[in-house]
Amino acid sequence: MIYNLDKINEMAEGDEDFINSVISVFLEEVPQDLEDLEIALNDQNHDQVYKLAHKIKPNVDLLGMEQTRAAALQIETLGKAGANISEIQEVFPLLKKDIHQVVSELKKDFSI
Numbered sequence: 001m002i003y004n005l006d007k008i009n010e011m012a013e014g015d016e017d018f019i020n021s022v023i024s025v026f027l028e029e030v031p032q033d034l035e036d037l038e039i040a041l042n043d044q045n046h047d048q049v050y051k052l053a054h055k056i057k058p059n060v061d062l063l064g065m066e067q068t069r070a071a072a073l074q075i076e077t078l079g080k081a082g083a084n085i086s087e088i089q090e091v092f093p094l095l096k097k098d099i100h101q102v103v104s105e106l107k108k109d110f111s112i
Helices: 006-012 016-042 048-061 065-082 084-109
Strands: none
Touching: 006 016, 006 048, 006 084, 016 084, 048 065, 048 084, 065 084
16 A cells, blocks of 8 residues: 555544545546646646646645655656656656556545
8 A cells, every 4th residue: 555544534533524535536636637747748848747746746645655745746846947858757657656556546445
C-alpha cells in the first residue's frame, strides 16, 4: 500500500462520510489531472505542467504519498522554471505509476 489515511483521519475526527468524500474527490479529479498533465507535457506547455502538478501535489500529500508528492513538486518546480521538457518527462513516469497504483488500491479498499 503506497498511501495512508493518517492525515485524512486526523482531519475527519471519525467522520466516515468526510473520508469517503475525500477519497471520491481524489478518484474523480486526480486521474483527469494526470491525463491533462501528460497532454501538457506532450504539448510542451510549461505553464499547464506547472499548474497541474501544483494541483495534484496537495491531493497526494493528503493521502500520505510522500514519494509521489516529491515527484509532483519536482515537476511543478521544473514546469515553473521552464525547464527542458525531457527533464520533466524523466520524473513523470514515477508520478503516473504511483497515481495509477493508488487509484487501483483505493477502488479496491473502498469498494468503489
